[in-house]
Amino acid sequence: MRALTLLSFGAILAFASTQLLAAGSIENGKQKAATCFACHGTDGNAVDPQYPRLAGQYNMYLQQALNEYKTGQRDNAIMKGFVAQLSDQDIQDVAAYFSSLPTKLDTVHGHIQGDKD
Amino acid sequence: MTRLQLLGLTVAAAFFATASVHAEGDKAAGRKLIYTCNGCHGVPGYANAYPNYPVPRIAGQNEQYIVNALHEYKAGDRKHPTMMAQAQSLSDQDIQDIAAYLSSLAK
Numbered sequence: 252m253r254a255l256t257l258l259s260f261g262a263i264l265a266f267a268s269t270q271l272l273a274a275g276s277i278e279n280g281k282q283k284a285a286t287c288f289a290c291h292g293t294d295g296n297a298v299d300p301q302y303p304r305l306a307g308q309y310n311m312y313l314q315q316a317l318n319e320y321k322t323g324q325r326d327n328a329i330m331k332g333f334v335a336q337l338s339d340q341d342i343q344d345v346a347a348y349f350s351s352l353p354t355k356l357d358t359v360h361g362h363i364q365g366d367k368d
Numbered sequence: 369m370t371r372l373q374l375l376g377l378t379v380a381a382a383f384f385a386t387a388s389v390h391a392e393g394d395k396a397a398g399r400k401l402i403y404t405c406n407g408c409h410g411v412p413g414y415a416n417a418y419p420n421y422p423v424p425r426i427a428g429q430n431e432q433y434i435v436n437a438l439h440e441y442k443a444g445d446r447k448h449p450t451m452m453a454q455a456q457s458l459s460d461q462d463i464q465d466i467a468a469y470l471s472s473l474a475k
């Protein structure tokens with residue numbers, strides 16, 4: 252019984268995350284991301300080190316960051332101007348696009364002192 | 369004379385401030401310092417619960433962006449309770465070291 256409860260809880264979680272990820276369109280995001288390329292690179296890997304790499308960053312983190320720029324919780328003069336023009340759907344699409352690109356990013360797992368290279 | 373000395377002091381202070389910002393980070397030191405980061409940034413797809421926040425991939429991120437982010441957390445300009453606390457425990461040199469190491473991990 253407990254296993255069944257756990258299983259259904261897992262199923263709900265899986266469903267919930269599918270919903271979140273399914274919301275963005277990579278194809279539409281590619282069109283809408285054209286403005287981003289000047290700073291963040293055409294492949295989502297910014298050349299100027301003051302700008303972050305977006306390629307392969309987590310979808311949910313990119314959405315979170317864009318929403319924070321929009322509300323002003325994260326305060327950046329450059330990003331503020333751009334996100335003001337983005338709808339919730341635009342944010343989901345752009346995040347879907349950049350997160351789908353080949354990445355140079357990784358978690359720090361395996362990179363800390365004592366780990367193998 | 370006093371005015372001239374003040375000017376000299378200001379110029380010297382500005383010079384040192386700039387010099388410290390551009391100080392080279394030590395990758396080996398950074399590798400040790402990021403031990404704490406592993407708890408959240410080492411878990412693929414991890415979202416921490418309070419507050420609910422998706423944790424980004426930071427290995428391979430660009431150097432100056434990491435430096436800026438950590439200084440913003442330290443100053444409270446960028447707000448996330450855990451990251452603000454972590455950044456406040458770091459010196460400017462620590463931040464340089466961490467950024468130098470993490471940016472060197474680009475795949």
